[in-house]
Amino acid sequence: MSGWLRIIGLGPGDTALRTPEADAALAAATDLVGYGPYVARVAARPEQRRHETDNRQELDRARHALAMAQSGARVAVVSSGDAGVFAMASAVFEAVEHGPPEWRALDIAVLPGISAMFAAAARLGAPLGHDFCALSLSDNLKPWPLVERRLTAAAGAGFVIALYNPVSRARPWQLGRAFELLRGLLPGETPVAFATAVSRPEERIELRPLADADPALADMRTLVLIGSAATRGIAREGARPWLYTPRSASSP
């Protein structure tokens, strides 16, 4: 039997946002590998082994998955959202690069998913309708001054900013520091959206002007979206305003 590895984006949560391609690979896999809460989103199948691991063990998890595929298993590594965005795909290729040469010959494919960023944007309106960037606020794997430098560059050049990993128990102050920095660069009325667990039962969306953006509105499941000077709100009666960034832009 010839093994393979599929790195699968499960989408933001609702199975109606999971692609048929992902479903087919999940059904064909002998082994399911991933962070516990993500593996739990996949319906259990008899005879499919489930390997649930802790959040911080991406590289070990990747090596384990590769070793299983090498020995003939059909392995599905699952991530929330899109597996290529601050998720497992990069860890798998890092393991391939530094692993035994045979891993380079394995049948590996990445199956894209609906990212947290686009699921959040869809709920809000069209805030990512023009130039934007995605930035992880985690300083576990990069120095904090680099985060600040990227925030400064992005805000200064007029990109809408999507922040991944805004906060965790081990990183409580970073989001507040980011807001502080951005208040010096963008108007106080710049819209900030906190989109938590989009498409899951506990979904919650909060909008604030940057001047009043409160880091306590974010947790580990939150995507924080910061508008550019061009991003606009459309007031609606009895509903949250639509947020969108026009397709046209003048020099900021």
Add this chain to the structure above:
Amino acid sequence: MSGWLRIIGLGPGDTALRTPEADAALAAATDLVGYGPYVARVAARPEQRRHETDNRQELDRARHALAMAQSGARVAVVSSGDAGVFAMASAVFEAVEHGPPEWRALDIAVLPGISAMFAAAARLGAPLGHDFCALSLSDNLKPWPLVERRLTAAAGAGFVIALYNPVSRARPWQLGRAFELLRGLLPGETPVAFATAVSRPEERIELRPLADADPALADMRTLVLIGSAATRGIAREGARPWLYTPRSASSP
């Protein structure tokens, strides 16, 4: 009968990459609206009206869709990829903001799709595994100096760059100019990927170092992806190298 409007991302092409949520809305719609080649991707249904328009008429198309929804139709506006990314969602909300007040009370929702950027990244490996930005190279709706300013900011701060709308008949020189600019800011060996029509029969992927990146490799269906200094290639025998950007970064 009460109308609605759904702004739907069809994904990059292959229906295995279209979400069940999108399929359900397409099946329930009375009217289908979009650029001809995108509407053509949706299987025809008897009794569903198809309104195919030209590429450049986003705002007219949006107004037409809103007016139909207002008069009771169930309208699906379709885009390729994700409808929120350089696509129809922003045009619809622009039309809502400047249209009759009743349009703000309409039942509107955006249904996210697999974006061209993530479909391309999945084929390549994990080039968007760390901080990245997405930028439209079209200067139809923004001044070219602003494009250059954003490219400079993004490359200087170490973002991987995804270029949408790299070239068209009316915009033949912009991509070459962008490469020229980036050659002054990034190492010549920085990987550049040209991902055309990913998941469609005519799919084509080309990799070049920035020093040799040839704008002629791109057409209207191409997503151009430019690595950061951290992006790496993994050589494979008899296959295109994997491209990935590690999760960890040091200050550039």
